[in-house]
Amino acid sequence: MKIFDTHCHLQWHEDEDPIANRLQRAVxxxxxxxxxxxxxxxSSQRALRIAEQYDGVYASVGLHPNDLPxxxxxLEKLFRKIHSLSQxxxxxxxxxxxxxxxxxxxxxxxxxKSFRHHLEMAHETKxxxxxxxREAYQEAASLLQDFSNETGEPIAGVMHCWSxxxxxxxxxxxxxxxxxxxxxxxxxxxxxxxxxxxxxxLDRLLVETxxxxxxxxxxxxxxxxxxxxxxxxxxIAELKGQDAENLAQVTWANACTLFGLD
Numbered sequence: 001m002k003i004f005d006t007h008c009h010l011q012w013h014e015d016e017d018p019i020a021n022r023l024q025r026a027v028x029x030x031x032x033x034x035x036x037x038x039x040x041x042x043s044s045q046r047a048l049r050i051a052e053q054y055d056g057v058y059a060s061v062g063l064h065p066n067d068l069p070x071x072x073x074x075l076e077k078l079f080r081k082i083h084s085l086s087q088x089x090x091x092x093x094x095x096x097x098x099x100x101x102x103x104x105x106x107x108x109x110x111x112x113k114s115f116r117h118h119l120e121m122a123h124e125t126k127x128x129x130x131x132x133x134r135e136a137y138q139e140a141a142s143l144l145q146d147f148s149n150e151t152g153e154p155i156a157g158v159m160h161c162w163s164x165x166x167x168x169x170x171x172x173x174x175x176x177x178x179x180x181x182x183x184x185x186x187x188x189x190x191x192x193x194x195x196x197x198x199x200x201x202l203d204r205l206l207v208e209t210x211x212x213x214x215x216x217x218x219x220x221x222x223x224x225x226x227x228x229x230x231x232x233x234x235x236i237a238e239l240k241g242q243d244a245e246n247l248a249q250v251t252w253a254n255a256c257t258l259f260g261l262d
Contacts, residue, residue: 001030001244001245001248002030002031002032002033002248002252003029003030003031003032003207003229003230003233003248003251003252004031004032004033004034004206004207004251004252004255004256005026005031005033005034005035005207005208005209005211005226005229006034006035006158006160006180006206006207006208006255006258006259007035007037007096007130007158007160007161007180007182007208007209007210008034008035008036008037008208008209008210008211008225008226009036009037009039009043009210009211009212010022010023010034010036010047010050010057010211010226011036011038011043011046011047011050012043012212013212013223017223017225019050019054020054022225022226022227023054023056023057023226025225025226025227026225026226026227026229027056028227029226029227029228029229029230030229030230030248031226031227031229031230032056033056033057033058033252033255033261034056034057034058034209034226035057035058035059035060035092035093035130035255035259036050036051036057036058036059036060037059037060037062037093037095037096037130037160038059038060038061038062038085038095038096039062039063039064039067039096040063040064040067041063041078041081041082041085044059044060044061044062044082044085045085047059047060047061047090048061048085048088048090048091051090051091052090058090058091058092058093058259058261059090059091059092059093060091060092060093060094060095060096060130061082061085061086061091061094061095062082062094062095062096062097062118062130063078063079063082063097063114063118064096064097064100064132065097065098065099065100065106065111065114065115065132066100066103066105066106067105068106068110068111068114070106070107070110075110075113075114079114079117079121082094082121083121083125086121086125086127087125091127092127092128092259092260092261093122093127093128093129093130093157093259094118094121094122094125094127094128094129094130095118095122095129095130095131095132095157095160096130096131096132096160097114097115097118097119097129097130097131097132098111098115098131098132098133098136098140099111099112099115099132099133099134099136099139099140099143100132100133100134100135100136101134101135101136101139102134102135103134108136108139112139112143115140115143116143116147119144119147119155122156122157123147123151123153126156127156127260128156128157128158128258128259128260129155129156129157129158130157130158130160131144131157131158131159131160131177132160132161133159133163134163137164137168137171138168141168141171141172141175144172144175144177145171145175148175148176154175154176154177155175155176155177156176156258157177157178157258158177158178158179158180158206158258159172159177159178159179159180160180160182160208160210161180161181161182161184161208161210161214162179162180162181162193162196162197163184163193164192164193164196165192165193165195165196166192166195166196166198166199169196169199169200173200173201173204177204178204178205178206178254178258179196179200179204179205179206180205180206180207180208181193181196181197181205181206181207181208181232181236182207182208182209182210182213182214182232183209183210183214183215183216183217183219183220183224183228183231183232184214184216185197185232185235185236186216186217186218186231186232186235187217187220188217194235194239197236197239197240198239198240202240202242202247202250203250203254204254205236205247205250205251205254206251206254206255206258207229207232207233207236207251208229208232209224209225209226209228209229209232210224211223211224211225211226211228212224212225215228216228216231216232216235217231217235218231219231230244233247233248233251
């Protein structure tokens, strides 16, 4: 069985737990590929270097909505630098970007501006977009729908770490997006997430760790890592009445389709 972890942050905690060690544990657990996701310029740079160094690791570059500079010229400068990074071959996606109204570290207006810029970049580079959304699903759906209407095309991308119920799922599925679930789908109180996972069509489903965050229930309280992806896969397989091996194959194929990999 081989599993594709579509969202992790290998560039964090390198001194405490070397990347090579984490990737070895991942391969031993069946996680043979992952996307190392950038959240700012430096982490995006590092994601590219990691992807160049290790087999089975791919990179994305972007600015997280919680990490945006408030100075407009500085933000524009960062956009240009991220765009430059996106031209490097290890980059297979733009993001993570999106809307986060839970923490409110940056204004909603600034987040929306950045989100749209990332969508434009993804459209220009023909790369999929990795979307972070927290307590802003209606607003994200509206912004994405407007962009899709303008381009006349569906949105190539993924809603990473889905964190709400199934009611608004059709809005994102209708836009052409994939839906990815992390370890929190396995938490005892995450009934709405499990309902959502049950309602995502198999051909739009992805799995992720979001490491080092959100370790799945059997590892809860520990620092998450790609090696723990099997627990999330098993949880979703049970929800959907699927054999874990089959679900691993389906989600692997979905990831390869989305990110343009062989």
